[in-house]
Amino acid sequence: xxxxxxxxxxxxxxxxxxxxxxxxxxxxxxxxxxxxxxxxxxxxxxxxxxxxxxxxxxxxxxxxxxxxxxxxxxxxxxxxxxxxxxxxxxxxxxxxxxxxxxxxxxxxxxxxxxxxxxxxxxxxxxxxxxxxxxxxxxxxxxxxxxxxxxxxxxxxxxxxxxxxxxxxxxxxxxxxxxxxxxxxxxxxxxxxxxxxxxxxxxxxxxxxxxxxxxxxxxxxxxxxxxxxxxxxxxxxxxxxxxxxxxxxxxxxxxxxxxxxxxxxxxxxxxxxxxxxxxxxxxxxxxxxx
Amino acid sequence: xxxxxxxxxxxxxxxxxxxxxxxxxxxxxxxxxxxxxxxxxxxxxxxxxxxxxxxxxxxxxxxxxxxxxxxxxxxxxxxxxxxxxxxxxxxxxxxxxxxxxxxxxxxxxxxxxxxxxxxxxxxxxxxxxxxxxxxxxxxxxxxxxxxxxxxxxxxxxxxxxxxxxxxxxxxxxxxxxxxxxxxxxxxxxxxxxxxxxxxxxxxxxxxxxxxxxxxxxxxxxxxxxxxxxxxxxxxxxxxxxxxxxxxxxxxxxxxxxxxxxxxxxxxxxxxxxxxxxxxxxxxxxxxxxxxxxxxxxxxxxxxxxxxxxxxxxxxxxxxxxxxxxxxxxxxxxxxxxxxxxxxxxxxxxxxxxxxxxxxxxxxxxxxxxxxxxxxxxxxxxxxxxxxxxxxxxxxxxxxxxxxxxxxxxxxxxxxxxxxxxxxxxxxxxxxxxxxxxxxxxxxxxxxxxxxxxxxxxxxxxxxxxxxxxxxxxxxxxxxxxxxxxxxxxxxxxxxxxxxxxxxxxxxxxxxxxxxxxxxxxxxxxxxxxxxxxxxxxxxxxxxxxxxxxxxxxxxxxxxxxxxxxxxxxxxxxxxxxxxxxx
Numbered sequence: 001x002x003x004x005x006x007x008x009x010x011x012x013x014x015x016x017x018x019x020x021x022x023x024x025x026x027x028x029x030x031x032x033x034x035x036x037x038x039x040x041x042x043x044x045x046x047x048x049x050x051x052x053x054x055x056x057x058x059x060x061x062x063x064x065x066x067x068x069x070x071x072x073x074x075x076x077x078x079x080x081x082x083x084x085x086x087x088x089x090x091x092x093x094x095x096x097x098x099x100x101x102x103x104x105x106x107x108x109x110x111x112x113x114x115x116x117x118x119x120x121x122x123x124x125x126x127x128x129x130x131x132x133x134x135x136x137x138x139x140x141x142x143x144x145x146x147x148x149x150x151x152x153x154x155x156x157x158x159x160x161x162x163x164x165x166x167x168x169x170x171x172x173x174x175x176x177x178x179x180x181x182x183x184x185x186x187x188x189x190x191x192x193x194x195x196x197x198x199x200x201x202x203x204x205x206x207x208x209x210x211x212x213x214x215x216x217x218x219x220x221x222x223x224x225x226x227x228x229x230x231x232x233x234x235x236x237x238x239x240x241x242x243x244x245x246x247x248x249x250x251x252x253x254x255x256x257x258x259x260x261x262x263x264x265x266x267x268x269x270x271x272x273x274x275x276x277x278x279x280x281x282x283x284x285x286x287x288x289x
Numbered sequence: 290x291x292x293x294x295x296x297x298x299x300x301x302x303x304x305x306x307x308x309x310x311x312x313x314x315x316x317x318x319x320x321x322x323x324x325x326x327x328x329x330x331x332x333x334x335x336x337x338x339x340x341x342x343x344x345x346x347x348x349x350x351x352x353x354x355x356x357x358x359x360x361x362x363x364x365x366x367x368x369x370x371x372x373x374x375x376x377x378x379x380x381x382x383x384x385x386x387x388x389x390x391x392x393x394x395x396x397x398x399x400x401x402x403x404x405x406x407x408x409x410x411x412x413x414x415x416x417x418x419x420x421x422x423x424x425x426x427x428x429x430x431x432x433x434x435x436x437x438x439x440x441x442x443x444x445x446x447x448x449x450x451x452x453x454x455x456x457x458x459x460x461x462x463x464x465x466x467x468x469x470x471x472x473x474x475x476x477x478x479x480x481x482x483x484x485x486x487x488x489x490x491x492x493x494x495x496x497x498x499x500x501x502x503x504x505x506x507x508x509x510x511x512x513x514x515x516x517x518x519x520x521x522x523x524x525x526x527x528x529x530x531x532x533x534x535x536x537x538x539x540x541x542x543x544x545x546x547x548x549x550x551x552x553x554x555x556x557x558x559x560x561x562x563x564x565x566x567x568x569x570x571x572x573x574x575x576x577x578x579x580x581x582x583x584x585x586x587x588x589x590x591x592x593x594x595x596x597x598x599x600x601x602x603x604x605x606x607x608x609x610x611x612x613x614x615x616x617x618x619x620x621x622x623x624x625x626x627x628x629x630x631x632x633x634x635x636x637x638x639x640x641x642x643x644x645x646x647x648x649x650x651x652x653x654x655x656x657x658x659x660x661x662x663x664x665x666x667x668x669x670x671x672x673x674x675x676x677x678x679x680x681x682x683x684x685x686x687x688x689x690x691x692x693x694x695x696x697x698x699x700x701x702x703x704x705x706x707x708x709x710x711x712x713x714x715x716x717x718x719x720x721x722x723x724x725x726x727x728x729x730x731x732x733x734x735x736x737x738x739x740x741x742x743x744x745x746x747x748x749x750x751x752x753x754x755x756x757x758x759x760x761x762x763x764x765x766x767x768x769x770x771x772x773x774x775x776x777x778x779x780x781x782x783x784x785x786x787x788x789x790x791x792x793x794x795x796x797x798x799x800x801x802x803x804x805x806x807x808x809x810x811x812x813x814x815x816x817x818x819x820x821x822x823x824x825x826x827x828x829x830x831x832x833x834x835x836x837x838x839x840x841x842x843x844x845x846x847x848x849x850x851x852x853x854x855x856x857x858x859x860x861x862x863x864x865x866x867x868x869x870x871x
Contacts (some may be wrong), residue, residue: 199720
C-alpha cells in the first residue's frame with residue numbers, strides 16, 4: 001500500500017505528534033507514505049473568502065498526486081472534506097474543471113479526476129483492515145473509556161464525503177475497540193468541536209467545546225479520541241486555556257487516534273508524542289489500563 | 290595613484306553605507322512604540338550580546354556558523370540544485386577575494402602567474418561562473434512557478450558576471466599582449482644580445498601564448514632551446530605555463546587573431562580598469578544591494594539560533610526583525626514552498642507571496658506613508674497565510690518569517706486597517722495565539738463586522754422584493770448553492786444548527802437564521818442575507834444540509850454567500866461578480 005501523505009498546514013507547525021504517530025503506526029502495517037513537498041493548503045480556510053482560490057488550491061493537490069499515480073491519504077478532516085468537495089465540484093461542472101486546468105496548466109499540471117482521496121481512519125479501517133490490526137495488538141488498552149469524536153467534515157455532507165453512515169457512524173468506534181479500549185456512547189459525538197470559530201468568536205467557540213467536553217465527562221470517558229488537527233488543537237491546546245480561564249472545571253484529555261492505536265501496538269510513547277499533548281492523559285491512573 | 294583614490298572612495302562609501310544600514314536596525318520598526326526608541330534598543334542589543342557571549346550559547350553559535358553559514362546546510366536540505374549554485378558563488382567568490390584581491394592589495398610578493406595560484410584563480414572563477422549560469426537558468430529558464438525576479442536579482446547576477454568576465458578577459462589579453470611582455474622583459478630579463486631577445490620571444494610565442502609580429506614562421510628547435518634556457522634564467526621563477534589558467538588561456542587562444550590590434554589599443558589597461566571599477570562600484574554599493582546579505586545572513590542565522598519570541602526582550606526582537614528584513618536575499622524559496630501561494634493565480638495580490646511580502650514590510654518599516662489601499666493589500670496578503678510555518682522552516686538565511694507576519698498583522702490592525710477575512714477560519718491561528726496579543730484582540734473582528742454592516746445597509750421598509758429578470762440576476766451562485774430555490778422554510782436547518790441552539794435569542798444575536806437566509810436568497814434580498822451575522826458564525830458543520838428534507842445545500846449556500854460578501858467588500862467593482870465565471 002502506498003499513499004501520498006497530505007499533512008496540511010496545521011500538523012507540521014502545531015501538531016507534529018500527529019504525523020509522527022501516524023508514521024509509526026502505518027509502518028507496522030507496511031503502508032508506504034510518499035511525501036510530496038509541492039503540496040499546498042487544501043483550500044479549506046479559503047473557501048470562506050474566495051471560491052475560485054479554494055478550488056484551485058484543492059485541485060492543485062489532487063493534480064500533483066494524480067500525476068504521480070498515487071492515492072492521497074489525508075490526516076485532517078477539514079482537508080479531507082475540502083478535497084472531496086472540490087472533486088465533486090470539478091466532476092459536476094466541466095466548465096469549472098476546464099478553467100481550473102487552464103490555471104494549473106501554467107505550471108504544467110492538470111487534473112483528470114482519477115485520484116482517490118482517503119482519510120487516515122478509512123485507510124486503517126478498509127485498506128489495512130480491523131482484523132489485521134487486531135493481530136498486531138500487543139498491549140490492549142483495557143479499562144480505558146474513550147469518547148470517539150469523528151469531526152464534521154469527515155461525516156458531512158455525506159453524499160460528498162462518503163465516509164460512514166452520517167447519522168450513526170461506527171467506523172471510529174470499531175477502530176477504538178480493536179485497541180482493547182471501550183468506546184463509550186455519548187450524545188454529542190457527532191457535534192462540532194468549535195474550532196472553526198476560534199479567533200472569530202472565542203466565547204461561542206469555547207461554549208461549543210465545553211458542551212462536548214462536559215458531555216464526554218458525563219459519559220465517564222477518560223479521554224476523547226480524534227483524527228483531525230483542528231479538533232485536537234481545540235480539545236487540547238484550547239482546552240488548556242479554558243481550564244486556566246476557569247471556563248471549564250475538570251480536564252478531559254484528548255488523544256489522537258494513531259496515538260491510541262500506537263499504544264496498543266506497543267509503540268513507545270515518546271515516538272507517539274504523548275508528552276506533546278497539553279492536557280495529559282494519565283494512563284497509569286486508570287484502573288485496568 | 291588614481292587606483293588608490295578610487296579604492297579609498299569605494300571603501301569609505303562601503304563603510305558609511307554599512308553604518309547607515311546598521312543604524313536603521315535600531316531606528317526602524319514595524320510598529321513604533323514610545324518605550325522602544327533607538328537608545329533603548331541599542332543598549333538592549335549590547336546587553337543581549339554580552340550576556341549571550343558570556344553564556345554557554347557560544348557552542349550553539351559555532352555550530353550554526355559552521356553548518357548554516359559556511360556549509361549552508363539549510364539550502365542543501367531544501368534544494369540541492371540551489372546549494373551547488375550558491376556554494377559555487379559563495380566559496381568561489383570568497384576564495385578569489387582572499388587569494389587574489391586581498392593578497393594583491395596587501396602583499397608585495399603576490400605572484401598570480403605562478404602555480405598553484407595561477408590554476409586556483411581560474412578554478413575559483415570557473416566555480417563562480419558555473420554558479421552564475423545556474424542562477425540565470427533558475428531565474429529565467431526553469432519556469433519555477435510564482436518565483437519573482439526583480440531588478441536587484443538581475444543586478445546581482447550581472448555584477449558578479451561582469452567582475453569575473455572582465456578578470457578573465459584581462460588575463461587572456463595579458464597572456465597575448467606584446468607590450469606587457471616587453472615591459473616585463475625590460476624589468477626582469479637579463480638579455481645581452483638581440484639574438485637572445487628574439488630567442489626568448491620565440492619561446493614565449495611557442496609556449497606562453499604570446500602574440501608577436503616579430504616571430505614568424507616555424508621556429509627552429511635549437512633556437513627554441515636557447516629561448517627556454519633564457520626563460521629558465523629570467524622568467525620561470527614567476528611564471529608557470531599559462532594553460533594552467535585554463536579559462537584565461539582559453540580566452541587568449543580565442544582572441545589570438547585580434548590580439549595585436551587589441552594590444553595596440555591598450556586593451557590590457559582598459560580591461561584592468563573595467564575589472565577594478567566593477568569591483569569597487571559593487572563594493573561601494575554593497576550595503577544597498579542584495580550583496581548586503583553577506584553580512585546580514587550570518588547575523589540573522591546567529592540571532593535566530595539564540596533568540597526566541599517570548600524569551601528575548603521585545604526591544605531586541607524589534608531590532609532582530611529589522612536585521613531580518615535586510616537579510617532577505619529575495620531568493621524566493623519561501624514563495625516557492627508557500628502553502629497559500631497558488632492563490633495569486635486567482636487573487637492577484639503579490640503580497641500573498643512571502644518574498645514579496647518582505648519587500649512590502651521593508652516599506653512599512655521605513656515609516657513611509659502608505660495609502661489605505663496599499664495597507665489593505667498588505668494585510669490581505671498576510672491574512673491569506675495559513676500559518677503552516679513552511680517559509681520559516683525553509684528560509685536559507687534563517688529569517689523567522691512567521692514572527693514577521695505576526696507582528697505586521699497586529700501592527701496593521703492597530704493602525705485600523707480592516708480585513709474581512711478575519712471572520713473566517715483563517716483566524717484560527719490568531720485565536721490560538723491570543724495570549725501573545727497584548728491589546729486590541731477584538732478590534733479587527735468588530736471592525737470587519739462594522740464594515741460589512743455599513744456596506745450592506747438595510748433596505749427601507751417595506752422591503753422591495755425584486756421580480757422577474759432582476760430577481761434572476763441577483764445571486765449568481767454555483768449549482769450547489771442555487772438549491773436555495775427549493776427551500777420551503779420548514780426550519781429544520783435552523784433547528785439542527787448548534788450555533789442557533791447556543792442562544793436564547795438567536796435572531797437577536799445572528800440577524801437571520803439559516804432558513805431565513807435561504808428565504809432571503811429566494812426573494813433576491815441579497816443585502817439582507819449579506820449582512821446576517823449568521824454567515825460568520827457558521828461552523829460549516831453541515832448539520833443543516835445533512836438534514837434538509839428538500840436537499841438544499843444550506844452550508845454550501847452560506848459558504849458562497851461569504852465569498853460574495855468578501856468579494857463585494859474588496860470591490861473594485863460595485864456589482865457582485867457572477868461566481869461561476871471562474
